[in-house]
Amino acid sequence: MPNVTIDPTGEVIWLEPEETVLSGLFRAGFAYTVGCRRGGCAICKVDCLAGTFGYNRRVAESVLSADERTDGTCLSCRAVPQTDVTIRLREGDLRMVNPYLRQINERARQRAEALAAAQPASGVTSKE
Amino acid sequence: MGVMRMGYAHVRVTDLAEAKAHYANTMGLYETHAEDGRVYYKGWDEWDHHSVVLEEGGVGVVKFGWKVRYSSDLDEIERRAQAFGVTVERMSRGENPEIGDGIRFTTPSEHVFEVYHEATLIGTEVGTHNPDAFPRHLVGVGVPGLDHALITAEDVKGMERFLTEVFDFYATERVQTSLEDDADYIGTWMTSNNQIHQLAVIGGPQGKLHHFAFKLGDWSEVGHAADLFSMDDVPIDVGPTRHGITRGQTVYFFDPSGNRNEVFAGGYLAYPDRPVHVWTPEQLGKGIFYHARELNDRFTTVLT
Numbered sequence: 001m002p003n004v005t006i007d008p009t010g011e012v013i014w015l016e017p018e019e020t021v022l023s024g025l026f027r028a029g030f031a032y033t034v035g036c037r038r039g040g041c042a043i044c045k046v047d048c049l050a051g052t053f054g055y056n057r058r059v060a061e062s063v064l065s066a067d068e069r070t071d072g073t074c075l076s077c078r079a080v081p082q083t084d085v086t087i088r089l090r091e092g093d094l095r096m097v098n099p100y101l102r103q104i105n106e107r108a109r110q111r112a113e114a115l116a117a118a119q120p121a122s123g124v125t126s127k128e
Numbered sequence: 129m130g131v132m133r134m135g136y137a138h139v140r141v142t143d144l145a146e147a148k149a150h151y152a153n154t155m156g157l158y159e160t161h162a163e164d165g166r167v168y169y170k171g172w173d174e175w176d177h178h179s180v181v182l183e184e185g186g187v188g189v190v191k192f193g194w195k196v197r198y199s200s201d202l203d204e205i206e207r208r209a210q211a212f213g214v215t216v217e218r219m220s221r222g223e224n225p226e227i228g229d230g231i232r233f234t235t236p237s238e239h240v241f242e243v244y245h246e247a248t249l250i251g252t253e254v255g256t257h258n259p260d261a262f263p264r265h266l267v268g269v270g271v272p273g274l275d276h277a278l279i280t281a282e283d284v285k286g287m288e289r290f291l292t293e294v295f296d297f298y299a300t301e302r303v304q305t306s307l308e309d310d311a312d313y314i315g316t317w318m319t320s321n322n323q324i325h326q327l328a329v330i331g332g333p334q335g336k337l338h339h340f341a342f343k344l345g346d347w348s349e350v351g352h353a354a355d356l357f358s359m360d361d362v363p364i365d366v367g368p369t370r371h372g373i374t375r376g377q378t379v380y381f382f383d384p385s386g387n388r389n390e391v392f393a394g395g396y397l398a399y400p401d402r403p404v405h406v407w408t409p410e411q412l413g414k415g416i417f418y419h420a421r422e423l424n425d426r427f428t429t430v431l432t
Contacts, residue, residue, distance in 0.1 A: 030178050033425060035363075035386070035426050035429065035430035036363060036382040036386030036387075036388065036430055036432075037363045037382065037386075038363060038383070038384050038385055038386040039142060039187075039385065039386050040142070040187040040188075040382070040431060040432045041386050041426075041429075041430040041431065042302015043426070043429060043430055057142060057143055058142050058143065060140070060142055060185075060186040060187045060188075061186065061387075062186060062187060062188060062432075063187065063386075080283055082355050118316070
C-alpha cells in the first residue's frame with residue numbers, strides 16, 4: 001500500500017487500501033487543520049511534492065480550480081494516493097495528538113515493507 | 129406585509145446518493161418529490177410540499193425560498209426591492225415543483241432569494257384531526273422542520289438594511305465592532321416574527337453558506353441527535369453546546385458534501401420592541417459557543 005511522507009519532517013505514514021491522505025494521518029495519530037472532512041470546504045488542502053493520487057469522489061469546481069487539479073494541490077480528505085506520495089502541509093504544524101496510533105502505524109508500515117521485500121526474493125509467503 | 133418563514137433551502141451536493149442517505153436516514157426528512165438530479169424533502173411537522181431541495185453538482189446554496197402570508201405581499205416586496213436598487217424578476221408557478229407564482233432576486237450579498245405565496249399543501253405527518261404529538265416511527269434524528277440559515281456577506285450592515293427595508297425583518301442580536309453609533313456590523317440575527325432568527329448574516333465572502341439549521345425541541349433532543357451523528361459517522365463541527373447569541377442549543381455538523389448543518393433548539397421569543405442584544409468582538413467566542421467561549425478555527429473559514 002502507498003506511504004505518505006510528510007515534508008519536511010520525514011515522518012512516514014502507511015495507508016490502508018483506498019484510504020485518503022487525511023484519514024491516514026489521523027489514523028496514525030496526527031492532526032492538522034481540517035474543516036468539513038467531506039470535500040466541501042477546501043480547508044484541508046496540502047501540496048503533493050512527489051507521487052500520484054486520485055480523488056475518491058467528485059470534487060466541486062468551487063473547491064478545486066482547474067489549475068489546482070494539475071499543480072499538485074491535494075484535497076487531502078478526498079485524495080487517495082496511487083503511489084507513495086510526499087506531501088507538505090500548508091498551515092500550522094503537524095500535531096501529534098495520539099502517539100499510540102503513531103506506534104501502531106509505524107509497525108504496520110514495517111510489516112508491509114518486510115512483506116514486500118520478502119516476496120520477490122524468496123517467493124515464500126510471509127508468516128505475518 | 130409579511131414574510132412568514134424561510135420556506136425552503138435549496139443546496140448543492142456532490143453525490144446525490146450519499147446526500148439522500150444523510151438527509152433521509154440520519155436527519156429523518158420525508159422525500160416528497162424527485163426529478164432531474166434534484167430531490168425534495170419536508171420535515172414531519174411541516175405542511176408545505178418541501179423545505180429542503182438537494183441538487184447534484186457542486187456544494188453550497190443555490191437559493192432560499194421565503195413564504196409570504198398574502199399574495200399582495202409579493203407586489204409590496206417587489207416594489208421595495210426595486211426601490212432598494214435590486215433587479216427583480218417574476219417567477220412562474222411550476223418553475224419550482226409545487227410552488228406558486230412569485231418573485232426572484234439576487235441580494236446585495238449575492239444570494240438568490242425567491243418569494244412565493246402558495247405551495248402545495250401536503251400536511252404534517254400527524255394531520256390536523258385530533259393529532260398525536262409526533263409520528264410514531266420517525267427515522268434518525270426525525271427533525272420536525274427547517275429553522276433558519278446563516279450566510280456570509282461582505283457588507284453585513286448593508287444586508288441588515290436590505291432585510292429591514294425589503295422583508296420588514298428586524299434584528300434581535302448583533303455583533304458590532306463597538307457600542308458606538310457608528311460601529312460596523314460583524315454579524316446580525318434577523319426575523320419577522322417571534323422566532324429568534326430566520327436568517328443571520330456574518331462578515332465573509334459574498335454568496336456563501338455558513339449553515340442551514342433544523343429545529344429540535346430541547347437539550348435532550350440535541351444530545352440525542354449528536355449521538356446519532358456518531359453512530360452514522362457524521363462529522364461534528366461543534367457541540368452539543370449553547371449559543372450565547374439567541375441562547376439556542378446546538379450541534380454543528382457537516383453533510384456528506386461538506387455543507388454545514390445545524391440542529392437548533394430553544395432560543396427566546398423575539399419581539400420587535402425588545403432591545404437588541406449587542407455583542408462585541410472580544411466576547412464573540414462566548415456569543416457563538418457559550419461554553420467553550422472561544423471560536424474554533426473553522427467557524428469563520430469553513431463555508432460552502
